[in-house]
Amino acid sequence: MKLESLKEQVTAIIELSTQEARVKMQEICDLLQDQVSYYDWVGFYMAHETEPTLHLWSQAGEPTDHTIIPFGKGICGQVAVSNKNFVVDDVHAQDNYIACSIHVKSEVVIPLFKNGKNIGQIDIDSNTAQAFTTADERFLEWVNEQVGTIL
Template identity: 75%
Template structure:
């Protein structure tokens, strides 16, 4: 399935009656189920007063990394830089937090609300160099949709 083919389903989830976290979980489940290189999908959201991220929802193997300090790992770096981060080979990253021995690449896209970085979508893949610019654009769009419900 192509990423853009999922947009109507994501729009339907966003427009549903469930609370925001349930919609975000449904998006995680959809992406992890329909995109073969998206082996783990999660939303980390920034704490309101402390410099750390909290895992709100995820699809894929459970992780022990439910709280990540700003600056630590790829997610923590995105919380500070406010920039997309694509990692083709996680073994080449010094500041990588290993969630699974199977993860080979990762993409993290910040989620902005009213110009403020309030969280991010994090995707892990068991394939080296699984992500490209089309993933970045698609996940930016996903985050724009999610921002409307937060």
């Protein structure tokens, strides 16, 4: 499967000793958005250290105005509170959805943990309805585990 084949490239990015974590995270966003046809927007939101907000650190795809998201607002904000994966098959059916693009039809958000604490998340938007499967969740959990090692 294509997702599994990307693990080697993600690992190579993580292991680059000359780059800062944020640069590596950008490279992972670029890789995933480029290589997975239904990953139309990929971003990492990181929790602010003292305020209940998420801040966009890196992203690939169309630019977004949503660079700061309060905890509890939108899918990302809900994951910051729940600490659980959130797969949305139809974003238009969600009352608490923050629209980033009129083209987005589904979304997956996976929390990123460091020492048991939710410090951020990877957020993927797709212009395809019902785009994400359990395989995507497991793969993105793995990606977040790798990213957690460099933060």
